[in-house]
Amino acid sequence: MKHLLTAQDLARQDIERICDRAAAFAETQERDVKKLPALRNRTVLNLFYEASTRTRGSFELAAKRLSADVVNFTASGSSTEKGESLKDTVLTLSAHQPDAIVIRCPWAGAPALLADWTDAAIVNAGDGKHEHPTQALLDVYTLRRRLGALDGLNVWIVGDVLHSRVARSNVRLFQEMGANVTLAGPPTLMPRDIGVTGAAVSYSLDGVGEADVVYALRMQNERMQEAYVPSLREYSWFFQVDSRRIAPGALIMHPGPVNRGVEISAEATDSERSLILDQVEAGVVVRMAVLYELLAASRAGSPVREGAPA
């Protein structure tokens, strides 16, 4: 792997290799000394055109825990304010010879363009409504840690599928790992071509009681203003993920940040069946594994030995 652009590129063996390496890193994170020398002297650029506490933070921590240097570029405070094109920005940053560029941006497909413009490894940290592959990887990792495997698992992804890059990446990876995925939400928040995903589709939460895992998507306030739903209150009434609706043993996930009381109840967010904080915690080790995969494994020029992170 040279880049991580979309979840579509990841075969089951890639996903498993990255998750196994993340698990090896997780053991090192239990220690008092969390840093590993694997990426010492490497430089990672974070190029963030959208605000993000957890994604930028976990990439920055992941890189630093592997001893890489990190330089952050955010849209505010950069030349994009002066009207510089994405291409010129990337060519400029690329001339600084970074080893990897982690990009989050509102433009679907931009990370793939970047990969043509630079020698650096590109990591898609979310591009518009398109993909968010490291989120999907950490979600698979989180479920594997809890359940061992995803084969045959019934996973419901609930909410604003239309605008969700998380949904797009997760459907693909959950299926690749053997799970049966159902996408649920109001018809106005479902993409027209939803059939191509191969997932089952439901326009209500009837049947969610059979899910082993219920994954709530973030519902953004602006969707109501844009008239995709009559009101957040009505949306919550029909689609809020809530312990009473789901099976007693079902696990609850959410990519964060959570709108308590909208797409998920406060009780479900904080319940013992919630994996939400496990997901966040997985963020650092999975991103360590991704950066290691792209920067250390590819340069070594040989298959990386499993479980030998440093």
Added chain:
Amino acid sequence: MKHLLTAQDLARQDIERICDRAAAFAETQERDVKKLPALRNRTVLNLFYEASTRTRGSFELAAKRLSADVVNFTASGSSTEKGESLKDTVLTLSAHQPDAIVIRCPWAGAPALLADWTDAAIVNAGDGKHEHPTQALLDVYTLRRRLGALDGLNVWIVGDVLHSRVARSNVRLFQEMGANVTLAGPPTLMPRDIGVTGAAVSYSLDGVGEADVVYALRMQNERMQEAYVPSLREYSWFFQVDSRRIAPGALIMHPGPVNRGVEISAEATDSERSLILDQVEAGVVVRMAVLYELLAASRAGSPVREGAPA
């Protein structure tokens, strides 16, 4: 000590231990090589909901000079823009397993809440109008360096006591160290329950000539608009700290940033009796001592030996 939440928690021996360690660190800062390995492989998160040159900068430098990794989160550019609650932000950051979270925020008491939500050590870097304990520590440190001890010292704290977290923390620590504190300012800028502090109160600068130390508080422009004072000009006339008003040998302090010509004259700011830059300089070493106290001493599980910072 697990956290530093308020100045109320600090007994005289704590203050002296931290100041002594800061003094030991200060010696190391005279060297050409200023870095110490004490917090190598530890991670400090700066979570700043308010702008601050000196506080964020001195915490960042303090952590880096102890070889810790630092990740900055500011309100602009983070999920708080998306409406995430403080609790969810902290749980998220906490899942990244930082060793310490340094928080500045406009909400009084928030740092104490954080301490319940995370395993990280919490350092209050200013919470609303409540407390700013590291400022008080560095002020005590600065006076001890100059004068040896604070016992019996007459300290006047002048200005907008009502809105000042600095005043609240400093009254407590100055008293704990044996000083006699007088709070002076217009009645509209004094808290109603000012008696509970145990400090003397003055509604004019009559008597400030007896002070050994005069500590000017920052006067914010918006106070005038909010009609706490008729005008900054009138405020300055009655309460500006100025060399002509105070005793020839009295020392002058200010937490910064200074409004020259408002709460303090330009001449007093730059005079030889001004400790203002000493206070700033103390910021780094005192914050090094605080981080060391919380991260290195507590983990060692034994009392830290005095004067053995690294």
Added chain:
Amino acid sequence: MKHLLTAQDLARQDIERICDRAAAFAETQERDVKKLPALRNRTVLNLFYEASTRTRGSFELAAKRLSADVVNFTASGSSTEKGESLKDTVLTLSAHQPDAIVIRCPWAGAPALLADWTDAAIVNAGDGKHEHPTQALLDVYTLRRRLGALDGLNVWIVGDVLHSRVARSNVRLFQEMGANVTLAGPPTLMPRDIGVTGAAVSYSLDGVGEADVVYALRMQNERMQEAYVPSLREYSWFFQVDSRRIAPGALIMHPGPVNRGVEISAEATDSERSLILDQVEAGVVVRMAVLYELLAASRAGSPVREGAPA
């Protein structure tokens, strides 16, 4: 050299020494391991009052590749928002005992003031319409790498000379290195006292065909609104740098960020004769050489041996 404040201070031997050292650093940057220990344990503060992708980024990378610690201060998020004066900000930062302060600001001459207020080495990273000496150094470096020397070279600098700190620094360094410089642009965008530069002046691109190097300056949208030019379209018609206007072998430069189709055509930007990305790439190594010159050479107290960067 204690500071780098303006290009006026640099004699030919200084320029050559810095460029030679940058070239030595460039070799190290070809390696897989790009970091050098030269500035380990030193602290560099970036104090940026203006947005800048490439300048801040290349200073940050330069410092980190020499193993220095970097702390960024930007105007948004700092005490300048509270109205603190530049002097107080600098005294404050200086009390943190940085080894160098890199400053970009809108105030011509401010870096020279800073040098009086602090013991840190000051690097001017652009001050208003005044100077941008590291840009000029990296431009000389880029041309020397391509051509060996600048003696006798015909260089045209084209565009908004009036508002350009780049033009001001580059005229000086190009001339010091033996080049013949022509400044070209509409009369409204030329300074009145342009004669003092010793450069030839042209109010059209007639004659640009004789240039060995054509250096396009950035044309800012606001210049049109301020009525310096009737329209960007008219400006482009007369002054756009474009392959058809210039000699077949002429090299093309631009300080970035580029306004494609305004001061330079997209074709010229991306052509093989364009040195624009070489300039960006030079940014890191030249700034490494500048920081090394100021922090490592001056402290050693002896002339730095050529070609011995670490």
